[in-house]
Amino acid sequence: MKSQAGVISPNKSLSVQTTEGTWSRFITWADKMDYYRILLISIMLLSQGCIFAPFAIWSMGAAVGFSDFQAIAILVGAYGVLVSNLAVMPMRYTLPIYFVGTATQLLIIAYNVITLI
Secondary structure: OOOOOOOOOOOOOOOOOOOOOHHHHHHHHHHHHHHHHHHHHHHHHHHHHHHHHHHHHHHHHHHOOOOHHHHHHHHHHHHHHHHHHHOOOOHHHHHHHHHHHHHHHHHHHHHHHHHHO
16 A cells, blocks of 8 residues: 655646736836837827827916916926936836926826816
């Protein structure tokens, strides 16, 4: 008779499944975007300089007049994108700065348009 007490079978293995968080997946994706740096820089600078920042400034002037808080938020978003791209920072830092600045400006535009209605 053979006793099986205390024997670990080599057929059973412990496996731990880890799931990558959303922020980790975003940073991994942003690191891969370094290959498309010139295209992304041109898209970011053109959208901030020609679409989002001017329209946010226009909506601020049309809705509430000059607001210090809104003006500072618009300029920080626009200059944050400009400085991070001119400093040739990696895309893992540049893309979140762009998305936060754009989201801030879109919220300002939405707020001002709602107050106009």
